[in-house]
Amino acid sequence: MFLRLVCVCMLSFTSVFASSPSVSLEKPWARPADIGYNSAVYMALENTGNASVVIVGATCETCKKVELHETIEVEGVSKMIPMDAAHPWTVAPGEVLRLAPGGKHVMLIGLTRVLENGEEVLVTLLTKDGEKIEVRAMIQKGPGTCGSCCGS
Ligand SMILES: [Cu+2]
Numbered sequence: 001m002f003l004r005l006v007c008v009c010m011l012s013f014t015s016v017f018a019s020s021p022s023v024s025l026e027k028p029w030a031r032p033a034d035i036g037y038n039s040a041v042y043m044a045l046e047n048t049g050n051a052s053v054v055i056v057g058a059t060c061e062t063c064k065k066v067e068l069h070e071t072i073e074v075e076g077v078s079k080m081i082p083m084d085a086a087h088p089w090t091v092a093p094g095e096v097l098r099l100a101p102g103g104k105h106v107m108l109i110g111l112t113r114v115l116e117n118g119e120e121v122l123v124t125l126l127t128k129d130g131e132k133i134e135v136r137a138m139i140q141k142g143p144g145t146c147g148s149c150c151g152s
Contacts, residue, residue, distance in 0.1 A: 021131050022049030023091075028137040030108070032117045039115050040069075041106040041123050041137045042099045047091040054128035055089040055097070062121055064110030071102050080107070088128065101144030115139045 028043035047053045058066040068083035083089065089104065091097045099105050106123055108115075115121055117139055125133040 021051075021053045021127060021129075021133060022047070023053060023133055024048050025133075025135060028123075028135045029142060030115060030121050030123075030137040030139050032139050032141060033108075033111055033115050035111055035114055037111055039063075039108040039111060039121075040101075041108065041121070041135065042101065042142070043135065043137070045091060045097045045099070045125075045133075047093050047095055047097075050093050052093065053091045053133075055091070055125050055133075056085070056128050057126045058106050058123055059126065060108050060121070060123045062111060062113045062115070063108040064112065066123070067107045067109060068104070069107045070104045078102070101142060117141065 024046045026044040026046070028041060030041045031039045033039040045053075055068070058068060060066045068089065069080045070083065071078050071080050073079070089097055097104070106125070108121070108123070119139045120136050121139060123135045123137060125135060127133070
């Protein structure tokens, strides 16, 4: 009986912490852009927990739609392709997922406010387990471009 009670306790503990996975974010930033345009968010996300973090999507309060993209080169032309749902971004314990210009990024589509240099934008990454990772990205100009649809 005693053992059983302990088990129930531990289970409820786990579910409390399951709402935010153990990750550490390094320098999240987003490109400045006007209303109606698109922006891209970059960061390094380290999995500091002991279970894989699987990112399946994202939301943003200041745009119409968010997509997870990867810039790849096809016959010398760089193209952005949306993440394949069958191959979500998986970060094993101790690994780092790098979102950077010319590679993976979180695409903010159809901005509903201006992303002004020096301000912040809140983006939420969603995991396969229904967890949320809140990302406060600094709006700043950066290297490279995010492809044809960004304009910056
Ligand atoms: Cu993109």
